[in-house]
Amino acid sequence: MSEQRDFQAVLAQVKPEADRLIAQYPQSRSALLPILHAFQNVEGWVSPEAIDAAARMLGLERSVVESTASFYTLFFRRPVGTYMLQVCRNMSCQLNGAEEIMSYLREKLNVGHFETTYDGRFSYEEVECLAACDRAPCMQVNLEFVYDLTREKIDEMLRAMYAGTFETKPLPQTAKPEHTWRVGQEPQRRSPGARGVVDPNDPGGMGDSSGMRMLERLVDDPLLIAARPTNERLVRDGAEIVRDR
Amino acid sequence: MTVKVLTEGIGELNLRDIDVYTKRGGYEQWKRVATELKPADVIDLVSKSGLRGRGGAGFPTGRKWQFLPNNGHPRYMVCNCDEAEPGTFKDRMLLEETPHQIIEGMLIGSYAIGSHHAFIYIRGEFKRGHEIFTKALAEARAAGFVGQKLFGTDYGLEITVHRGAGAYICGEETALLNSLEGKRGEPRLKPPFPAVQGLYSEPTVVNNVETLAYLPYILKNGPEWFAKAGPEKSPGFKVVSVSGHVKRAGNFEVALGTTLRELLALAGGPRDGHRIVAVQPGGGSSACLFEEHLDLSYDFDTMAANKTMLGSGAIVYFDETTDFVKAAHALVRFYAHESCGQCSPCREGGHWLELTLERLLHGDGLQSDIDMMLAIARQLTGINLCPLGDSIEPFLASVIRRFESQFRAYVKKKAVAEKAVMA
Numbered sequence: 037m038s039e040q041r042d043f044q045a046v047l048a049q050v051k052p053e054a055d056r057l058i059a060q061y062p063q064s065r066s067a068l069l070p071i072l073h074a075f076q077n078v079e080g081w082v083s084p085e086a087i088d089a090a091a092r093m094l095g096l097e098r099s100v101v102e103s104t105a106s107f108y109t110l111f112f113r114r115p116v117g118t119y120m121l122q123v124c125r126n127m128s129c130q131l132n133g134a135e136e137i138m139s140y141l142r143e144k145l146n147v148g149h150f151e152t153t154y155d156g157r158f159s160y161e162e163v164e165c166l167a168a169c170d171r172a173p174c175m176q177v178n179l180e181f182v183y184d185l186t187r188e189k190i191d192e193m194l195r196a197m198y199a200g201t202f203e204t205k206p207l208p209q210t211a212k213p214e215h216t217w218r219v220g221q222e223p224q225r226r227s228p229g230a231r232g233v234v235d236p237n238d239p240g241g242m243g244d245s246s247g248m249r250m251l252e253r254l255v256d257d258p259l260l261i262a263a264r265p266t267n268e269r270l271v272r273d274g275a276e277i278v279r280d281r
Numbered sequence: 282m283t284v285k286v287l288t289e290g291i292g293e294l295n296l297r298d299i300d301v302y303t304k305r306g307g308y309e310q311w312k313r314v315a316t317e318l319k320p321a322d323v324i325d326l327v328s329k330s331g332l333r334g335r336g337g338a339g340f341p342t343g344r345k346w347q348f349l350p351n352n353g354h355p356r357y358m359v360c361n362c363d364e365a366e367p368g369t370f371k372d373r374m375l376l377e378e379t380p381h382q383i384i385e386g387m388l389i390g391s392y393a394i395g396s397h398h399a400f401i402y403i404r405g406e407f408k409r410g411h412e413i414f415t416k417a418l419a420e421a422r423a424a425g426f427v428g429q430k431l432f433g434t435d436y437g438l439e440i441t442v443h444r445g446a447g448a449y450i451c452g453e454e455t456a457l458l459n460s461l462e463g464k465r466g467e468p469r470l471k472p473p474f475p476a477v478q479g480l481y482s483e484p485t486v487v488n489n490v491e492t493l494a495y496l497p498y499i500l501k502n503g504p505e506w507f508a509k510a511g512p513e514k515s516p517g518f519k520v521v522s523v524s525g526h527v528k529r530a531g532n533f534e535v536a537l538g539t540t541l542r543e544l545l546a547l548a549g550g551p552r553d554g555h556r557i558v559a560v561q562p563g564g565g566s567s568a569c570l571f572e573e574h575l576d577l578s579y580d581f582d583t584m585a586a587n588k589t590m591l592g593s594g595a596i597v598y599f600d601e602t603t604d605f606v607k608a609a610h611a612l613v614r615f616y617a618h619e620s621c622g623q624c625s626p627c628r629e630g631g632h633w634l635e636l637t638l639e640r641l642l643h644g645d646g647l648q649s650d651i652d653m654m655l656a657i658a659r660q661l662t663g664i665n666l667c668p669l670g671d672s673i674e675p676f677l678a679s680v681i682r683r684f685e686s687q688f689r690a691y692v693k694k695k696a697v698a699e700k701a702v703m704a
Contacts, residue, residue: 061441066463069443069444069463070443104465107466108445109447110406125611125614126368126611127367127525127561127597127611130611131526164367164449165366165368165369167406167407169368169597170523170530172524179409181409
């Protein structure tokens with residue numbers, strides 16, 4: 037998808053804005069976040085090309101920009117849906133029924149936390165306190181607030197979004213979103229060991245030796261020994277098998 | 282019981298419009314300050330008023346301003362509008378409803394510390410607020426309140442609006458400064474404090490939105506007016522965000538020293554047929570108080586004496602239907618999610634506490650988990666660069682101690698289920 041995009045056009049649009057932003061600060065690097073916002077406003081996400089361009093504008097290393105962008109959750113480094121639905125899951129909303137709202141939306145859209153619907157229309161995320169606790173439960177759609185959520189209100193909202201009559205404009209979408217916009221292994225971070233911390237012999241716990249046993253078995257199997265000539269490779273593959281389980 | 286200082290006219294007038302604001306006397310104090318008063322006079326007046334920071338730490342504002350070294354370096358004023366403390370929604374209201382009040386406060390504060398460039402760091406989620414503030418700032422600039430050679434004096438001030446991108450930790454002042462410099466929002470080691478080496482390593486003052494917004498009124502009505510309201514050591518007014526199990530959640534401006542019960546009444550009281558069993562008085566980072574504490578005076582010192590804090594002034598009331606295991610999980614998950622990852626105790630401790638609570642909620646908890654959580658929470662406190670890690674323990678520990686039976690009930694769920702399988 038990305039090769040079809042006309043990034044030069046995006047750049048031409050953002051450049052004057054970026055120059056204005058840089059001039060606002062005593063040091064140019066301060067303009068990094070505003071420039072990334074500007075790119076995201078045009079493209080709907082912060083593309084690798086945008087990161088590259090921002091790095092060049094500010095005279096920074098690409099890795100520095102990447103590292104900074106990855107710190108902030110509002111920069112999407114993968115394409116997202118045209119409606120970014122962010123439901124508050126913090127205290128005051130939860131006391132006022134946010135759990136029900138979250139499960140209703142999940143069910144209705146058939147998505148989970150950090151997931152985009154297959155038609156690329158909706159991205160769903162459960163976020164922390166949005167500072168609208170007086171009208172809980174609340175959410176933001178493309179960073180505009182929707183208050184006092186109920187099932188009916190959600191139905192109405194989704195209908196309006198499909199019909200194109202919703203008051204908040206959809207985000208620009210310059211590339212087709214994948215299933216999630218998380219970069220890296222975040223969704224899988226819960227290793228089985230996490231649950232075995234108290235009893236180390238639980239599966240995956242510190243004392244769980246099933247992985248080691250599997251490696252031993254592999255070593256014992258003459259056929260496998262032939263198939264895996266180096267020790268290093270054996271360990272690596274063994275580890276992969278354990279992880280995939 | 283409520284007072285109308287910052288909140289006056291909200292909901293009735295369109296205070297975003299500069300004409301409406303000036304008609305009510307807006308920017309008059311700024312003009313008086315710039316043309317008649319010396320910076321030292323302003324600092325003196327603010328010190329006399331006893332104004333303490335409204336962002337969370339409650340540090341006396343006048344004293345903070347006096348820490349700046351006189352080394353001839355440029356100085357910066359930064360207004361902290363990265364409001365993200367769970368339960369707080371006062372800064373967003375001020376930003377969206379009365380942006381000119383904030384601008385006037387920033388002008389007065391900058392003049393007092395001798396800064397010629399001020400920044401406001403607005404939370405990334407406040408897109409609407411950012412637009413409103415930017416527009417208001419352009420109006421103020423066009424009207425000659427912001428810019429160079431103001432009112433024919435030599436004093437000039439530039440204000441730059443900066444929008445964050447979704448990181449709670451950027452509300453911590455050194456993390457905010459890093460973020461403003463275009464870096465990852467990771468807190469810095471203190472000292473040096475921002476007053477000595479802040480933004481771009483120059484002397485910097487970071488003040489909360491509400492703190493700055495009170496300045497015009499303190500100058501207008503005199504420091505005695507402010508100091509007279511509320512208890513002696515923590516005087517003045519405060520916009521309090523009340524939410525949770527109440528009938529009419531909202532922002533209420535009161536004199537400090539109002540009791541928690543009175544604040545509850547302002548918010549319409551508990552839901553019908555329910556009673557309040559717990560209250561968190563200072564945002565997600567504060568320890569819980571309970572029904573016997575409802576008559577406590579709501580001010581910095583009384584809260585501190587009761588081992589909790591006033592914090593950002595966000596009160597969440599809980600009635601007897603609350604599942605405190607879930608509540609603790611929601612807050613612990615918040616801190617685990619928002620940890621910047623610099624200090625191991627906070628990064629790892631928060632994560633493991635979240636997992637332990639999750640296990641408990643899924644019915645896989647062990648009896649020993651409850652003591653373990655208390656131990657982890659205690660051990661991760663006080664050894665981090667910034668207060669985020671220290672914010673995990675207060676709520677968790679206070680509700681575990683008070684509602685231990687609820688936590689134990691979750692453990693029992695598992696035992697009961699196992700017995701049923703065995704039988």
